[in-house]
Amino acid sequence: MNELTHVDEAAISGQPKMSPAVEPKIVARKVQVFYGENHAIKDVDVDIPANSVMSFIGPSGCGKSTFLRCLNRMNDTIDVCRVEGKIEIDHEDIYDAKVDPVQLRAKVGMVFQKPNPFPKSIFENVAYGPRIHGLARTKTDMEEIVVTALQKAGLFAEVKDRLDAPGTGLSGGQQQRLCIARAIAVSPEVILMDEPCSALDPIATAKVEELIDELRENYTIVIVTHSMQQAARVSQRTAFFHLGLLVEEGPTDNIFTNPHDKRTQDYITGRFG
Amino acid sequence: MNELTHVDEAAISGQPKMSPAVEPKIVARKVQVFYGENHAIKDVDVDIPANSVMSFIGPSGCGKSTFLRCLNRMNDTIDVCRVEGKIEIDHEDIYDAKVDPVQLRAKVGMVFQKPNPFPKSIFENVAYGPRIHGLARTKTDMEEIVVTALQKAGLFAEVKDRLDAPGTGLSGGQQQRLCIARAIAVSPEVILMDEPCSALDPIATAKVEELIDELRENYTIVIVTHSMQQAARVSQRTAFFHLGLLVEEGPTDNIFTNPHDKRTQDYITGRFG
């Protein structure tokens, strides 16, 4: 522990902090990710402030999802994937041997890019998380949690008559919202959302954005999005990734109005490639 | 055949044509789709003109994907799904017993909402269609087809060094583009795209839109999208679905600037729900 803290201090102090305004919830330093030979994330340093929304933008394949998956160690499940560097949440190194990824993931929830409902009923899909974390004492508690989560995700009205139908029989956008409901039902501290609105129509998108705004008060949210409008609408800070590098990071307004880096500028003006 | 044409005429003449300007490629009349008890598409009539782009918009779960899947009979694969009514492509009833769904699907290609690459190499993913349709005589031919398709889908640059790597190891957006490449590699007459850009960043989206525009000259394209901007940018006609009904259909400009139906108006102004 000692030795590790030691290294931390050194590593962190050795880097200029990018957003000293708020106390950062998540601190990443020199993160490298390899898929076998493929160097997918290169030397990424970023601070993610608490109780705010940060969005990751960048061209497809630049490593947004990969980096996001580092934050709750979902990359552990990919055999060929190797993560280096240091990521701290609340000053605790999440790659520390003592950290239990299970507890980490309960604290850092995730909505995946491809909707992946369980082959269970809609109700069971949402109830699953609260049940394993023991969040509901009674059946009524559980029902309340499920209904609330579905409402938050804007799905309840559409499925209230068929909570027992399989979640896999929903439309693409419905599945996505089901996955959002599933993630917020366990009320994590940090929520990672990988393109949560990509399959959603504008109205559903607006609802989810509203939800994100609401959640921000108590949670730290990281969202990957392809829509710069969305990034502008919901996030306080934005990070721009390109070819595995974090090119630029800062207050959303700055990034969009006054980017420092040529690549960022090119990207947001659509002048890329 | 005679008898069938007979019925057609009656059915079609009984309905007011909605877009008499161009010769329609696809004509749908009184289409009903049921998932078991769930009545997902109700009485949809639509003409889709040749050599143009038509977009389907509407809130999530309204039946866009379901209707799209009727057009190449992909719904045949879902046991509980039942389709009624008549759909004609080039004046031939595609639900006729004589029609070979395989030939139909070769003619009517599809990009699915959830990217579903084969667990094979990237090259094989794209080469598969051309191979079964005998589109390439030699290995070089095949390579050319694959490379061209990947280039058109805007993926080639990113994967050219790892054409032998599995397609499932790509990022979400890359997988989506791979599926687009796979669909256009067999050069169908009609291309159905279910939210092809939902996982794509603006630049990739722009490329795909460019591709759609280019393809329009020779192909008929139907695209499901959540982005009204995208619908406005790429399509000549737009159809708005709501709760399984086709509420309104017409030239894209009209729909967005001067919708007849209250529901359409509400939807495009974001005043829904």
Added chain:
Amino acid sequence: MSLSVILLVLLALAAVGYVLGRSRALGSAGGDMQKLHSLPSYYGWNAALMVLIPSLLVLVAWLIVQPIVIHNQVASMISEASIEKSSLDLVMSDVKRVADGLDTAVEAGAMTADQAGSIRTEFTDVRDRLGDVGVALGSDVNSETLRAAQRYRELAGTGALLRLIVVVGFGIAGLAFAYLRSHRDFRARNVVERVVRWILLSAASIAILTTLGIVLSLIFNTIEFFRVYPAADFFFGLTWSPSFGGGSELGIVPLIWATLYISFIALAVAVPIGLFAAIYLSEYAGPHVRSFAKPLLEVLAGIPTIVYGLFALLTVGPLLVDAFGQGGLFGVDWMQGASSVLTAGFVMGIMLIPFVSSLSDDIINAVPQAMRDGSLGLGATHSETVKQVILPAALPGIVGAILLAASRAIGETMIVVLGAGAAARLSLNPLEAMTTVTAKIVSQLTGDADFASPEALVAFALGMTLFVVTLLLNIAALYIVRKYREQYE
């Protein structure tokens, strides 16, 4: 010999058909594959199938009919007197043997073909001549037999020639037909796929045919059994005690009971161990552990059951007696000898481990990673993910594996005979010796009782009853699986 020639000719024709069909289709499209309805190879396959299928069907029919025709022709040459002396069947087999002998002699060069057709018993000792080329005959050849044999050879020769002509003719006709049809608009793929589909259907129908065969091969003797033994006593009798002298009691109840009991114990051993092993191998173990542990466990399925039987009798049984027998570890006197339901069930369970583990492992492995990610992403532990997401998704396959293991348990003999004993008993105590339906089928079938007696015939009735009982169990299982099936994606 000529049969393989025909087959070779047909194969060659099929190959030619493939090439011709393909090239003609391509030609009709001006060499442009895209103008064809189907891939060129489908036209080739179409032609090949058109050559093979009709001609092979004709060949099979010919193979069945020709011997009958020849047999009848030759049989008419045999005099009443010789039939009187033995039987037509035997005389005919003698004829065939002599004919074969002549063939062999010609082949070996001991006779010319002419000689073989013209020798007479009056001038030649045929038995001797044939003996010289290593053809043993049971007795001297009389002139009638020899003439019949020569006629037989003649007919067989003509038949073979005709057969060649007709079968190859069909092949050529099929080839021509397919060739003419190989045109760019011809839906070759659909035709080929339809044929393949028929092939698939006929493969599936083999199960029905097998069942039919089993029922037919059991039913007559079963009926015979019920004619000599009252059905009610058989189905409801609580005692099983056959005896040679007659007066056997042949109640099936104790046997069915023990069958279910032993199978249950076997599954109680195999399912937890097998399932946990499968989960461990597919979810936790690294590729190295997996790649050696899985095949090793599969060896358990390949060890002959007699070894398991001896293992039960000599190792497991005595251990159990040490524990539960008189003056044993637990000081209880529940077990008399090494043989018991528990002994057999336990050892059978070991044998069944790979049935559960290997099949389940494959199924669990096939559950998409996205399911695991979804669950792990919610903060579930690996075991929670397995229990609540993966196993339900893999359930149909796992149930299939368990059913297979159960089936195997019901059908097992050797382990029961050695591990559970041979005496039928109706008891709840798993430490007592009992025996199963299958074991009794084997013992009554291979026993010494008069084969027309109820003691021997009962084997068929037992087989039939077991068949019906398992059929009912399977229908129930099918129903349950249908009800709880979960489909991912």
Added chain:
Amino acid sequence: AEARDQIQIAGSSTVLPYASIVAEAFGENTDFPTPVVESGGSSAGLKKFCTGVGENTIDIANASRKIKDKEVKTCAENGVADIIEVRIGYDGIVFASDINGPSFSFTPADWYKALSAKVVVDGKIVDNPYKTWKDVNPDFPAQPIMAFVPGTKHGTREVFEEKVIVAGCEATGDIEAYKEAAGGDGKAAEKECMALRTDGLSVDIDGDYTETLARIDSNKDGIGVFGLAFYENNTDKLQVATMSGVTPSTETIASGEYPVSRPLFFYIKKAHIGVIPGLKEYAEFFVSDEIAGPSGPLAQYGLVADPELAQTQEAVTAETTMGN
């Protein structure tokens, strides 16, 4: 169709060892191919034998019992009318226990009292109360009764019941009590004698003598019923008990001194003689003095040579069928 050129034999597993010895020697000593000897039991063999005549059926059935009249009838119905019966000798049935245990000299009465389901004690028919051999006969040690007897599928069981249990029943006089209870019905009384106890002290063996041996191996108190040949090959593990004072051996059985034995047979389809090459030669070879005689390899292996072998030889040579 190719003609069959080797003799096909099926039937009793008791006869199998002898048949295999003869078949092997026949193949070695003649120009005929070695016959195929299937096992599967007397009943199954006779059943196959009686399916009909012709190449597709077997030529010889081995049996450890005489063919039954009903079977002869079925045979005849299927065209197997002329059957030559050949008795090859006798199978001695012996009682043996673990070599390191005490030795026994039994009488049939001891076995009856030890194994019968019911016995007569003080004039009353009661469930068998005996638990040790000493209870049965005070001369015996107090070893728990544990008998491994042939299962009901075995022909040996019939012999055991008739020549040991019923004989013992008669010797003790218990049969009279049963007869009385059954109202004078002798058949019923015999049945009563033969019913073996089901409390686990008498264990049926449906398998072979190797199984019986293995069971004695795992339970040293056990006493098993074996074939003489099997015992003679396993004298390192087993000690044999005398019956009524006679030690079983090929000599004592042949002379009739030792009472428990059964004849072994094989049956030939006469119709196949002259058709299947070597069939008659095989039969003659089998019963020749050099093979089946008292100093031949069969006796060497444990078969009790038939004192009337000469008659059998004659019958075979003359192709005398049953009933003639």
Added chain:
Amino acid sequence: MTDATLRSPISEPARKKSSLLAVDALTKKRNRAEARFKAYGVSAVVIGLLFLVALLWAILSNGLGAFSQTFIQVPVRLDRTAIEAAEKSVVKTSKYRAIINTGFRAALSKAGIDTDMDDRGLQKMMSSGAAATLREFVLANPDQIGRTVTFDFVASSRVDGYLKGRVKREDLVHDKNLDAAHLDLVDQMRKADIVTKTFNWEFVLGTDASDSRPEQAGMGASMVGSFFMMLVVLLLSLPIGVAASIYLEEFAPQNWFTDLIEVNISNLAAVPSIVFGILGLAVFIQFAHLPQSAPLVGGLVLTLMTLPTIIISTRASLKAVPPSIRDAALGVGASKMQSIFHHVLPLAMPGILTGTIIGLAQALGETAPLLLIGMVGFIASNFPEGLGDGFLAPNSAMPAQIYEWAKRADPAFYERAWGGIIILLVFLMAMNILAIVLRRRFERRW
């Protein structure tokens, strides 16, 4: 109903902030459950492997002895008159034994061993097959008559057992096949290098021998029988099983007929193997007139028996292939057939191969059905002469051979039965190795 009217647990988090490094009570509990679960898994595998080790230990310790064999070296003078006399008698081999005896005595006295044993006694040292070996040699090499040729005769099972430690001096008191005097002789002969113990190729490659000659019995012929049977099983059951599964899983309409087939298949799995033997006897032998005891018939019966196993496992793994893969193929215009053969089948391959491995293992070790079609017993001590013969000539199979040996009286057969099991297992592994390697290559997650 609007969302705002509902109390939301999200605005007041149910879990208080906690350190990741300190594991909370619930997580501890869940982790313990996790550890337990994993431990169950490990112990399941370990238990399975322990049983395997125990069984293999039993097999090896009992069976390895069968792989060595004692031979006695005897120079035999092939005397013409003696041979001619022998050829005239009914049981010629018994006369040849006398010729061997003469040679044997000479060899003994040459080695300075004198014995007063009679001829019968001497014969007990050697397998009764020795005479047949000699006769065969003489018939094959008539030019050698008159010369002296040195033979390695197989020693009798008792002598062999003595050298292997199986037969003890004190056991021979009641043994009529050998007595202590013989053992003294063996000891002396060993000193004189007349007896040797070598690897027993005859056991691996040879044919069965009768009950009186365990020392001569080998697995070779039955291995060939099993080989041809397995060939039939593999060539029929794999394609038919896979084809049937594809039909049922992918093409069959959901109706009563499909259900009937489905129930039938699972029911066939529960049919005792001996019933398949009854079927084989009735259908293949009595109805179709295929020959008795033929590996072809055995193979057909075992095919029917193996089919359910392969079908059940294949269907389960076809079911496990996600529908999106099928959609993807259909979407680019592949026919259903193509989507199955190009995409679904390769993904289902591991399960199919597992079914094949288990099904073949079962078929390879099965005896009961062979009993009824005549492949158990003392069968054709000859190797098949060609391919056709391999399928049609009477032959046994490995498990039947083992089963036969296990029943025979001479304890030497017991050793051979276990040795046969070793060969069977080696055969099994050789047979499966390809499937196991293939399966590893097809295994992947998506």
